[in-house]
Amino acid sequence: MALPALPSHRLMAQFRTMLRIRRFEEALIELASTHDVGHFHVYIGQEATGVAALDLLEEGDVGYTTHRNHGHLIARGVDPAAMLAEILGKATGTNRGKGGTLHLASAEHGFPTTSSSVGGPIPIAVGSAFAFRELGNGRVSVALFGDGALEEGAWHESANIAALRQLPVIFLVENNSLEALGQKANEYPSSTLASTRLSDLARPFGLPVAVVDGTDSRAVHVAMRRAVRRARALKGPSYIEAQTVRWPGNRPLWPQQLTGPTDLAMAWDGSRIGDEYRAWHERQDAVLRFSRELLAAGVTTGERILAIDDEARDEMTAAVRFALESPYPEPREALDHVFA
Amino acid sequence: MSSPEPSVMRDITYAEGMARGLTEVLERDDRVRLMGQYFFGLTEHRSKTVEIRKRFGERIWDPPIAEIGYVGTGIGAAISGLRPIVDVATASFIFQAWSQVANEAANIHYMTGGQTSVPMVIHVNHGIRGRGAAQHSHSPQAALWNTPGIKIMLPSSPRDVRGLIHTAVADDNPVFWADHVKLFDVTGPVPDEVEAIPFGVADIKRAGTDVTIVATSYMVVRSLEAADVLAGHGISAEVVDPRTIVPLDRDAILRSVAKTGRLVVVDEGHRSAGVGAEIAALVAEEAFDSLRAPIRRVAALDVPIPFSPPLEAFVEPTLAKIVAAAQDVMDRRRP
Numbered sequence: 001m002a003l004p005a006l007p008s009h010r011l012m013a014q015f016r017t018m019l020r021i022r023r024f025e026e027a028l029i030e031l032a033s034t035h036d037v038g039h040f041h042v043y044i045g046q047e048a049t050g051v052a053a054l055d056l057l058e059e060g061d062v063g064y065t066t067h068r069n070h071g072h073l074i075a076r077g078v079d080p081a082a083m084l085a086e087i088l089g090k091a092t093g094t095n096r097g098k099g100g101t102l103h104l105a106s107a108e109h110g111f112p113t114t115s116s117s118v119g120g121p122i123p124i125a126v127g128s129a130f131a132f133r134e135l136g137n138g139r140v141s142v143a144l145f146g147d148g149a150l151e152e153g154a155w156h157e158s159a160n161i162a163a164l165r166q167l168p169v170i171f172l173v174e175n176n177s178l179e180a181l182g183q184k185a186n187e188y189p190s191s192t193l194a195s196t197r198l199s200d201l202a203r204p205f206g207l208p209v210a211v212v213d214g215t216d217s218r219a220v221h222v223a224m225r226r227a228v229r230r231a232r233a234l235k236g237p238s239y240i241e242a243q244t245v246r247w248p249g250n251r252p253l254w255p256q257q258l259t260g261p262t263d264l265a266m267a268w269d270g271s272r273i274g275d276e277y278r279a280w281h282e283r284q285d286a287v288l289r290f291s292r293e294l295l296a297a298g299v300t301t302g303e304r305i306l307a308i309d310d311e312a313r314d315e316m317t318a319a320v321r322f323a324l325e326s327p328y329p330e331p332r333e334a335l336d337h338v339f340a
Numbered sequence: 341m342s343s344p345e346p347s348v349m350r351d352i353t354y355a356e357g358m359a360r361g362l363t364e365v366l367e368r369d370d371r372v373r374l375m376g377q378y379f380f381g382l383t384e385h386r387s388k389t390v391e392i393r394k395r396f397g398e399r400i401w402d403p404p405i406a407e408i409g410y411v412g413t414g415i416g417a418a419i420s421g422l423r424p425i426v427d428v429a430t431a432s433f434i435f436q437a438w439s440q441v442a443n444e445a446a447n448i449h450y451m452t453g454g455q456t457s458v459p460m461v462i463h464v465n466h467g468i469r470g471r472g473a474a475q476h477s478h479s480p481q482a483a484l485w486n487t488p489g490i491k492i493m494l495p496s497s498p499r500d501v502r503g504l505i506h507t508a509v510a511d512d513n514p515v516f517w518a519d520h521v522k523l524f525d526v527t528g529p530v531p532d533e534v535e536a537i538p539f540g541v542a543d544i545k546r547a548g549t550d551v552t553i554v555a556t557s558y559m560v561v562r563s564l565e566a567a568d569v570l571a572g573h574g575i576s577a578e579v580v581d582p583r584t585i586v587p588l589d590r591d592a593i594l595r596s597v598a599k600t601g602r603l604v605v606v607d608e609g610h611r612s613a614g615v616g617a618e619i620a621a622l623v624a625e626e627a628f629d630s631l632r633a634p635i636r637r638v639a640a641l642d643v644p645i646p647f648s649p650p651l652e653a654f655v656e657p658t659l660a661k662i663v664a665a666a667q668d669v670m671d672r673r674r675p
Contacts, residue, residue, distance in 0.1 A: 062419075062420065064416075093453075094453070095452050095453040096453030096454070097453070098450055098451050098452070098453045099451050099452065099453065103451050103452075105451075105452045105455060105456065106455070107452065107455040107456050108455075112419045112420075112448075112455070112456040113419070113444075113448045113451070113452050113455075113456050115443075115444060117439055117443050117444065119408075120412075120439055120440070120443060120444050121444075122412070123408055123409045123410075123412020123413055123415070123416065123440065124412045124413075124415045124416040124419070124440075124444060125416060126409070126412065126413050126416060127412055127413040127414060127415050127416020127417040127418070127419070127420070128416040128417070128419060128420040129416070130401075130413050130416065130417045130420075130422075131416065131417040131418075131419075131420035131421050131422045132420060134373065134417075134422060135420075135421055135422075139420075141416070141420075153408060154408045154409070154412065154439075156406075157404070157406035157407075157408050157409025157410075157412075158408075158409050158412065158413075160404055160406060160409065161403065161404065161406065161409045161410065161413055164404065165401075336454070337449055337450045337453060337454040338449070338450055338488050338489055339449065339489070339491070339512075339513045340449050340457040340459075340512035340513050
């Protein structure tokens with residue numbers, strides 16, 4: 001176990017962001033039990049990937065994400081209250097109620113558009129990189145997508161173009177299907193690829209490949225730092241595959257809070273861990289893992305972790321209240337924004 | 341930029357008008373990039389790209405045969421500061437990129453609540469070009485008209501194509517631009533000075549009093565020929581060319597029908613749910629009281645476009661069919 005080689009305050013900022021993502025998604029699952037938000041997807045279990053990777057981006061860099069976007073947006077500073085308002089279809093939402101959970105976007109935070117069409121955002125990320133190279137502005141574009149998108153032709157076409165033009169784009173694949181190959185009754189479908197090593201799909205294009213444990217923030221940080229440097233130097237695209245197991249609550253067709261609200265004290269008190277989800281709580285939960293690493297390195301204390309958690313929970317409680325109290329858009333606003 | 345009374349007009353071909361428009365936008369806007377190299381299809385006019393390439397080679401990208409990939413690249417490039425003109429070549433190939441056109445480009449501005457714009461132009465050569473059979477003869481403009489968020493320009497003359505290119509590149513939205521390869525040799529006057537022709541302004545290509553013919557793209561040329569034939573039969577046809585169908589100059593169409601009381605719509609797309617069908621519906625809803633005869637649609641029949649010449653001619657909207665439709669609405673005149 002090891003942390004990224006970063007100063008303590010950066011590590012603690014990353015921890016705070018991971019925890020805020022976790023508490024956001026838990027608040028959303030609870031909210032969705034009483035309010036219809038449509039089909040939705042949560043980022044629980046992948047926090048270390050998104051936070052460690054996107055922390056290396058700078059202002060002006062862009063990311064194109066998917067239906068599983070909440071963690072990415074919070075990692076780059078989007079206000080959870082505006083996100084929850086969008087998820088409820090409110091006028092105060094990030095997309096003014098035109099997008100919903102699957103399409104949260106915030107251009108000022110480097111998410112120009114978010115697509116729920118699997119594979120759809122990959123060539124668009126390549127296109128931003130095309131512009132960055134032409135404009136010589138040193139910016140980087142990141143395509144964030146899951147293992148399922150590698151089944152799409154869009155991946156193949158985009159990787160080819162990026163490699164041909166040596167574009168400053170990073171393909172960050174979040175493979176959250178470890179141990180979830182195949183599909184059981186009433187479970188969400190998983191990867192259906194003849195290639196069992198997904199990274200093989202990047203090799204014919206000559207892309208540098210890094211396959212890392214997605215809960216290992218140091219490994220994510222190292223791979224992403226290398227890819228960002230390569231992109232900024234206009235040396236070409238990179239492929240990073242961050243592997244995580246699927247959070248048990250993501251196995252049903254709709255997210256369910258099967259593992260219980262995250263109990264951070266499990267990080268230092270193993271007696272709190274029950275048998276049913278022992279593997280998750282002992283090894284697979286990215287937030288608990290990062291907590292343990294911070295404690296082992298002497299960067300923080302259990303008391304401090306719980307204090308940060310209180311703040312995160314208070315923030316999400318206030319965000320839910322803001323979203324619930326916000327007005328819906330006027331019906332006629334449906335006619336706005338068809339054209340710029 | 342638009343000049344109502346151009347000083348000097350010279351006759352050039354449609355292909356020359358295209359080449360001039362593309363050259364001018366490359367000269368005037370550093371952000372413009374051409375993605376693709378089949379703007380003139382496989383016709384002899386391809387050589388016009390040689391000159392453009394000599395001057396602007398670094399701003400022309402020849403992508404792989406990957407319609408999803410390069411149309412998506414155009415979208416992202418537009419979002420991040422360029423003004424790409426993406427050539428998908430034969431219109432039938434746009435189906436390969438349909439998810440990027442219809443589910444990404446068309447939706448982005450709307451779905452982000454106005455945060456992000458996609459100022460790109462998507463170019464195709466559409467229509468029944470002869471021997472294209474079912475997979476090289478599409479006119480997808482009706483399907484895209486049913487996809488809110490995309491502007492659609494369908495030029496029919498050298499002046500229009502050159503002027504509309506300027507407006508398309510300046511527009512902050514995705515613009516679908518369809519040419520017809522049979523237009524490339526059509527000649528017409530074009531002003532020496534740069535001219536931007538606004539979207540949503542129809543052009544009365546021929547004034548008349550008895551029957552309104554609304555047509556787009558190459559069907560304008562064929563309708564003008566039909567108007568000549570009809571004039572020989574004592575029928576005065578007015579040919580209205582909307583030039584863009586999104587936005588559509590509804591007023592110009594309704595004004596013409598109010599004057600003539602009769603409407604024939606000519607469309608190289610298929611008859612059902614086509615461009616012509618939509619214009620017919622507009623007039624039926626908004627100008628019913630002006631009509632002195634039923635509306636007639638002349639369009640490709642509702643079958644895939646066949647290969648064999650007599651089969652193709654049977655299916656496509658020919659000169660004879662346009663003339664017959666106009667004569668039919670004249671015969672049905674009400675007292």
